[in-house]
Amino acid sequence: MHPQELKTIMSSGLLSFPLTDFDAQGNFNAKGYAERLEWLAPYGATALFAAGGTGEFFSLTAEEYPGIIQTAVDTCKGKVPIIAGVGGPTRFAIQCAQQAERLGAHGVLLLPHYLTEAGQEGLIAHVEQVCKSVKFGVIVYNRNVCKLTPESLAILADRCPNLIGFKDGVGDIETMSSIYMKMGDRFAYLGGLPTAEVYAAAYKALGTPVYSSAVFNFIPKTAMDFYRAVAADDMATQHHLLREFFMPYLAIRNKMQGYAVSIVKAGAKIVGHDAGPVRAPLTDLKANEVQELAALIAKLGPQ
Numbered sequence: 001m002h003p004q005e006l007k008t009i010m011s012s013g014l015l016s017f018p019l020t021d022f023d024a025q026g027n028f029n030a031k032g033y034a035e036r037l038e039w040l041a042p043y044g045a046t047a048l049f050a051a052g053g054t055g056e057f058f059s060l061t062a063e064e065y066p067g068i069i070q071t072a073v074d075t076c077k078g079k080v081p082i083i084a085g086v087g088g089p090t091r092f093a094i095q096c097a098q099q100a101e102r103l104g105a106h107g108v109l110l111l112p113h114y115l116t117e118a119g120q121e122g123l124i125a126h127v128e129q130v131c132k133s134v135k136f137g138v139i140v141y142n143r144n145v146c147k148l149t150p151e152s153l154a155i156l157a158d159r160c161p162n163l164i165g166f167k168d169g170v171g172d173i174e175t176m177s178s179i180y181m182k183m184g185d186r187f188a189y190l191g192g193l194p195t196a197e198v199y200a201a202a203y204k205a206l207g208t209p210v211y212s213s214a215v216f217n218f219i220p221k222t223a224m225d226f227y228r229a230v231a232a233d234d235m236a237t238q239h240h241l242l243r244e245f246f247m248p249y250l251a252i253r254n255k256m257q258g259y260a261v262s263i264v265k266a267g268a269k270i271v272g273h274d275a276g277p278v279r280a281p282l283t284d285l286k287a288n289e290v291q292e293l294a295a296l297i298a299k300l301g302p303q
Helices: 003-010 030-043 065-076 090-103 120-132 150-159 173-186 196-205 220-231 235-253 259-270 287-300
Strands: 047-050 082-086 107-110 137-142 163-168 188-191 210-213
Touching: 003 137, 003 163, 003 188, 030 047, 030 065, 030 220, 047 065, 065 082, 065 090, 082 090, 090 107, 090 120, 107 120, 107 163, 120 137, 120 150, 150 163, 150 173, 163 173, 188 196, 196 210, 196 220, 196 235, 210 220, 220 235, 235 259, 235 287, 259 287
Parallel strands: 047 082, 082 107, 107 137, 137 163, 163 188, 188 210
Antiparallel strands: none
16 A cells, blocks of 8 residues: 555544454464454444554564464455554564565554653654655654654654654644644644543544544444544534543543553453453453443443
8 A cells, every 4th residue: 555545544534453362371362353353344444553552562572463463454355454553672663564564554553662762863763764664654653752843753754755644642732733733734643642532522623633442442333423423523422422431431441550451451351352361561450340341331332
């Protein structure tokens, strides 16, 4: 897929990060993962991110990664585009990006590098090296130790024609507005804060109408209903779902660091699509928290 084709895909519709399936011993479960993708693909997401943040990219081994991407590409061929998560040390991110391109993914999401802080020159070098290692489209994830300024993004835009997307996981309104005012339609913009539905209306007003939904993993119908309400500026539906589901959901998610992933795996298990346990250092929800989540899901009705 040409980078500009990926940019077009990224410019509208709902995106999501499927969970990565593990068995009871914590090993990758390819069969379960394929079944998950087959279940989610028809619901209407514009693209799916394999081995993304909700897919626990940060816990995967180099040996597991190609099998996960290959399973996603093969399962979703002709149904929905697959964007592969890459990240960590620069050379490892390059290795993953090149594997994803070889295996038939449609582009990559560059997650933050590992551990250390870095200045803007170093961040530019990191993103540039990954972009220049492949021909397909790259989306950079602005979060944690990788926070690019508008000026840095302008430099990267000039140097890397295949850098076509910007995903924000910081939530700084002034910075996000500055980036959009400077870069305009050079990038496709994606809201990427955890439980992005809570921020969706505000981000749409900033010129970022597209976001990635984690709850699509277990309540795909509701996730699509909410996205359509955002697209139509239907505030009544948005407020209803925020009040009845998302705000109580956040109350559970915020009980423990790392629960942004764990609560999604719990939700998938509740609705009959168990993806197995999370890997350390994440921890699964406690029994009473699972019960609270199950009650919230039940109120939404059939998915």
